[in-house]
Amino acid sequence: MRPESEEELAALVAGAAGPLKIVGGGTRDVGRPVAGEVLSTAGLTGVRLYEPGALTLVVGAGTPLAEVEAVLAEQGQRLAFEPIDHRALLGTAGAPTIGGVFAANASGPRRVNVGAARDFLLGVRFIDGAGRVVKNGGRVMKNVTGYDLVKLMAGSWGTLGVLSEVSLKVLAEPAAEMTLVARGLAAEAGVAALTAALGSPYDVTGAAHLDEGVAGAAETRVRIEGLPESVAYRGERLGALLEGFAPVEGAASAALWREVRDVTPFAGRAGAVWRVSLRPSRGVRLTEALGEAGLAHRALRDWGGGLLWLLVEDGGDAGAALLRARLAELGGHATLVRAAPETRAVVPVFQPEPAPVAALSAGLRARFDPRGILNPGLMA
Amino acid sequence: MEMPTPSAAVLAKKARVVERLQAVLPASGVIHDPAETRAYECDALTAYRCPPLCAVLPASTEEVAAVLRVCHEEGVPVVPRGSGTSLAGGALPTADSVILGVARLNRVLETAYGDRFIRVQTGRTNLSVTGAVEEDGFFYAPDPSSQLACAIAGNIAMNSGGAHCLKYGVTTNNLLGVTMVLMDGTVIELGGGHLDAGGLDLLGVICGSEGQLGVVTEATLRILPKPEGARPVLMGFDSNEVAGACVSDIIKAGVLPVAIEFMDRPCIRACEAFAGAGYPDCEALLIVEVEGAPGEIDEQLALILEIARRHDPVELREAADADEAARIWLGRKSAFGAMGQINDYMCLDGTIPVSRLPEVLGGIRALSGRYGLEVANVFHAGDGNMHPLILFDANRPGDLEKAEEMGADILRLCVEVGGCLTGEHGVGVEKRDLMAVQYGPDDLEAQMAVKDVFDPAWLLNAAKVFPLDASARRRAA
Numbered sequence: 061m062r063p064e065s066e067e068e069l070a071a072l073v074a075g076a077a078g079p080l081k082i083v084g085g086g087t088r089d090v091g092r093p094v095a096g097e098v099l100s101t102a103g104l105t106g107v108r109l110y111e112p113g114a115l116t117l118v119v120g121a122g123t124p125l126a127e128v129e130a131v132l133a134e135q136g137q138r139l140a141f142e143p144i145d146h147r148a149l150l151g152t153a154g155a156p157t158i159g160g161v162f163a164a165n166a167s168g169p170r171r172v173n174v175g176a177a178r179d180f181l182l183g184v185r186f187i188d189g190a191g192r193v194v195k196n197g198g199r200v201m202k203n204v205t206g207y208d209l210v211k212l213m214a215g216s217w218g219t220l221g222v223l224s225e226v227s228l229k230v231l232a233e234p235a236a237e238m239t240l241v242a243r244g245l246a247a248e249a250g251v252a253a254l255t256a257a258l259g260s261p262y263d264v265t266g267a268a269h270l271d272e273g274v275a276g277a278a279e280t281r282v283r284i285e286g287l288p289e290s291v292a293y294r295g296e297r298l299g300a301l302l303e304g305f306a307p308v309e310g311a312a313s314a315a316l317w318r319e320v321r322d323v324t325p326f327a328g329r330a331g332a333v334w335r336v337s338l339r340p341s342r343g344v345r346l347t348e349a350l351g352e353a354g355l356a357h358r359a360l361r362d363w364g365g366g367l368l369w370l371l372v373e374d375g376g377d378a379g380a381a382l383l384r385a386r387l388a389e390l391g392g393h394a395t396l397v398r399a400a401p402e403t404r405a406v407v408p409v410f411q412p413e414p415a416p417v418a419a420l421s422a423g424l425r426a427r428f429d430p431r432g433i434l435n436p437g438l439m440a
Numbered sequence: 441m442e443m444p445t446p447s448a449a450v451l452a453k454k455a456r457v458v459e460r461l462q463a464v465l466p467a468s469g470v471i472h473d474p475a476e477t478r479a480y481e482c483d484a485l486t487a488y489r490c491p492p493l494c495a496v497l498p499a500s501t502e503e504v505a506a507v508l509r510v511c512h513e514e515g516v517p518v519v520p521r522g523s524g525t526s527l528a529g530g531a532l533p534t535a536d537s538v539i540l541g542v543a544r545l546n547r548v549l550e551t552a553y554g555d556r557f558i559r560v561q562t563g564r565t566n567l568s569v570t571g572a573v574e575e576d577g578f579f580y581a582p583d584p585s586s587q588l589a590c591a592i593a594g595n596i597a598m599n600s601g602g603a604h605c606l607k608y609g610v611t612t613n614n615l616l617g618v619t620m621v622l623m624d625g626t627v628i629e630l631g632g633g634h635l636d637a638g639g640l641d642l643l644g645v646i647c648g649s650e651g652q653l654g655v656v657t658e659a660t661l662r663i664l665p666k667p668e669g670a671r672p673v674l675m676g677f678d679s680n681e682v683a684g685a686c687v688s689d690i691i692k693a694g695v696l697p698v699a700i701e702f703m704d705r706p707c708i709r710a711c712e713a714f715a716g717a718g719y720p721d722c723e724a725l726l727i728v729e730v731e732g733a734p735g736e737i738d739e740q741l742a743l744i745l746e747i748a749r750r751h752d753p754v755e756l757r758e759a760a761d762a763d764e765a766a767r768i769w770l771g772r773k774s775a776f777g778a779m780g781q782i783n784d785y786m787c788l789d790g791t792i793p794v795s796r797l798p799e800v801l802g803g804i805r806a807l808s809g810r811y812g813l814e815v816a817n818v819f820h821a822g823d824g825n826m827h828p829l830i831l832f833d834a835n836r837p838g839d840l841e842k843a844e845e846m847g848a849d850i851l852r853l854c855v856e857v858g859g860c861l862t863g864e865h866g867v868g869v870e871k872r873d874l875m876a877v878q879y880g881p882d883d884l885e886a887q888m889a890v891k892d893v894f895d896p897a898w899l900l901n902a903a904k905v906f907p908l909d910a911s912a913r914r915r916a917a
């Protein structure tokens with residue numbers, strides 16, 4: 061099913077006889093496999109409003125991300141939260157949509173500075189599981205009128221409603237960027253450097269460490285962006301603060317961050333991939349504990365060490381029990397982003413929640429999707 | 441302002457409720473003498489007052505849970521209260537409600553510079569959060585103008601903003617985790633020291649829920665390294681249109697100032713008379729502030745001034761030193777005090793798309809003429825967050841009602857041009873009955889469904905946010 065309008069979409073959801081598998085471009089195959097009739101939002105396209113001087117864009121949820129980025133680039137603007145492109149990592153094909161970006165709350169390395177996808181989503185229109193059209197938020201940057209269902213929709217993977225339109229905040233492309241790179245640091249020293257950089261006043265917009273074996277030798281990267289003189293100044297100050305880092309500029313710098321954003325070092329390599337979010341200072345403790353317990357892994361550390369991408373052997377529970385037991389002590393959560401469907405069918409892909417929180421989530425699902433037909437079980 | 445009729449059954453069992461609350465709190469934590477409960481009869485929206493049944497001041501998450509369990513069992517409504525600085529009546533009691541004040545929850549629980557967060561109890565004031573980390577070079581970004589007094593609990597309930605959110609975002613963008621007590625006494629943890637909470641974004645929906653979903657007792661807040669410096673520049677223009685176009689061009693140019701403040705002529709004149717900051721007598725005035733090291737500031741200001749000059753400013757004033765910078769801010773910072781000197785005023789905070797600024801200012805001027813009430817405008821222009829101040833005389837019969845009617849018309853205008861009713865103050869009781877202007881029945885139903893899940897009996901702050909007729913069935917159940 062591929063509706064061409066919001067009314068048609070609402071009618072299809074209202075009249076659905078059974079479970080629906082909601083897709084945008086179908087490039088983010090994450091979660092428990094969903095059995096259901098495919099409902100694509102790819103027909104809901106088009107820029108409804110773009111005001112560069114107000115930093116706002118309103119667009120149909122099925123609009124291809126590439127189209128959105130092209131429209132913004134013409135005005136020297138961009139999606140500042142740097143959405144991850146899952147295609148290489150997950151081995152999927154197709155054109156990612158802007159709705160999919162928000163349904164997955166797909167943020168990238170710049171999250172550490174400017175915020176996540178959800179922080180840039182100003183308003184939504186969606187169809188709930190009963191087929192009702194609901195709007196929330198709007199197109200202005202400050203809005204506390206009623207509850208913030210915009211945040212609730214972001215990262216709900218189509219399980220609470222089908223996005224039909226999104227309005228978002230965009231930002232200007234900076235004139236210059238620079239990445240300071242050091243090679244051969246152990247994870248602990250690499251993360252310490254990232255922490256120092258993020259604790260400095262130099263407005264760091266990317267802070268990643270690739271452990272040895274992720275993409276050759278270990279590599280630590282710190283990014284700054286802005287007006288040219290400002291970037292030069294901060295590059296020099298950070299260089300003095302961090303010792304042993306060398307600058308990479310322009311397109312070469314941008315390429316380093318596409319690699320981190322899309323986790324390309326794990327693309328095409330066998331194994332399951334976990335995405336772990338935890339306190340930056342505890343990332344190294346987690347990977348050391350996993351190593352001691354015998355779980356072989358490679359780690360790419362983004363967000364100053366607070367976001368771990370772990371490559372482990374697929375099969376069995378892909379290390380789920382061990383990983384989540386350690387996280388129970390350290391705090392944070394783990395999502396099994398890539399694994400064989402058989403693994404994902406038995407391992408909870410999303411972190412199981414404590415009973416009272418799980419009850420709230422279940423209650424919200426029951427209200428927004430009373431028949432349980434929107435991507436049922438995907439986030440289970 | 442219509443409020444629900446207090447429950448006779450609850451009023452009748454005051455003694456028993458007080459006794460049960462006294463059993464779970466220290467003696468000083470339960471306030472029930474009518475002479476003392478009067479202190480809680482209103483917040484900063486002082487036009488509406490009602491003493492509560494009683495007030496409680498728990499000092500720990502456990503005490504909050506114990507209080508809520510009692511109230512839940514007794515079916516007694518609860519109104520959470522931070523510091524009582526709400527301009528929207530968010531903490532206005534009903535006669536049958538228990539005010540739950542978080543003033544005694546004021547400790548810093550953990551400061552983690554390596555993880556760039558601070559964990560505090562939510563009765564702590566906004567400014568004292570920054571106070572706890574600034575010696576080490578960090579700050580907490582959201583800065584509502586009441587930051588000296590307002591509590592983090594209220595900031596979370598209202599998703600408070602401030603002058604610097606163009607760059608740093610509002611509360612929800614800086615909140616990493618909470619400990620929250622549900623109406624039945626259940627304690628839950630959401631998020632924590634990591635950057636994204638897992639599962640559904642419950643944290644996102646709690647922030648800005650106006651104390652209707654639970655009582656947040658502890659919060660993990662993102663802290664940021666302090667920039668090396670900041671410097672404002674002042675620009676005067678002879679029309680609102682030109683000033684609005686200048687704001688838009690600055691934003692489009694790719695420099696992101698930390699603040700862009702706008703004042704119109706009535707506001708400029710009042711501030712000048714009050715504070716003598718040396719502002720030019722012109723139609724519209726902008727204060728634009730940028731951050732960084734001195735060289736970085738020069739680079740940004742050069743760009744901004746070049747743009748400003750293209751708009752034929754009647755005045756462009758740079759700050760050569762800290763004194764001059766302070767003078768540029770002086771008038772703006774005393775705006776509300778200046779207004780208070782000459783009149784009673786009502787402050788709205790509708791937000792509009794920046795591109796519609798001249799049109800909305802024109803519309804407000806027309807309304808001002810029609811109602812015969814002066815309006816001064818001072819606001820955060822970068823993000824379209826208006827602050828029209830309607831001046832009236834509270835002692836003149838009918839003036840308050842007239843100001844309220846005019847305020848409602850201004851907010852309708854904000855929604856009409858694509859904006860919203862409230863950008864940072866919240867709905868409370870003040871804008872409750874206007875919700876239908878912005879949202880249709882299904883939109884409100886979806887929001888109320890969230891409350892059904894968190895607070896099925898609708899005991900928490902239930903007379904706020906949603907029009908009373910829309911929530912009637914749920915509140916009665």
